[in-house]
Amino acid sequence: MDLILDSFASAFLMVFSLDAEMVSIIAVSLRVSCISTIFAGLVGIPLGFVISFEKFPGKRIVITILNTLLALPTVVIGLFVYAFISRRGIFGPLDLLYTQQAIIIGQAILIIPVVAAFTIAAISRIDERYRKTALTLGANRLQTAWVIFREARFGIIAAVIAAYGRVISEVGISMMLGGNIKGFTRTMTTAMALEYDKGSFTLAIALGIVLLSFSFGMNLLFHFFQGRIRS
Secondary structure, rough: OOHHHHHHHHHHHHHHHHHHHHOOOOOOHHHHHHHHHHHHHHHHHHHHHHHHOOOOOOHHHHHHHHHHOOOOOOHHHHHHEEEEEOOOOOOOHHOOOOOOOOOHHHHHHHHHHHHHHHHHHHHOOOOHHHHHHHHHHOOHHHHHHHHHHHHOHHHHHHHHHHHHHHOOOHHHHHHHHHOOOOOOOHHHHHHHHHHHHHHOOHHHHHHHHHHHHHHHHHHHHHHHHHHHHHH
């Protein structure tokens, strides 16, 4: 019990003193998570609009696949990307393995289905008359999409926030593709796993406190925008 209390006390002291190693780890986590979320938003939001607006054979199957991918294990994506960027892979000459770029690629693949599926859900709540009215008034497809985006913006923002919350707390992709290299690819989750294996809990607990704070903040934002949707 004394070990736990001492670890928590040291962890809080580390957080408030902004320990250099801890700050470096947090910076890497925020960087790769933010970039992967931005990329996923740039791909997932238009993909959600296309699937929502266009009529094509197998549309229901595509939506079902997207919903299935929401529960895709991170280690599966890590293994899949590893096969392509390892030395024997197609993209081996690019030397992406064990870099932040590799983590970003894996995380983006993880959350693109999240953004797309949540965007589809947000658009489905918008009255169909908005789109029909815009088309009747002479709006083109891009202008019509913009009208729908403005009406569904809170749901779409909530989708991006949910995606960010998913990647900042994942460990499989970061460990498999980043290699947990100190000062370069070590994220909060991989550092916590390493410190646990070493039997050193102070840094792990400090990072856990920071990670829980970020997750709590993400959930607050998510519920805020969900409330705006309902209102």
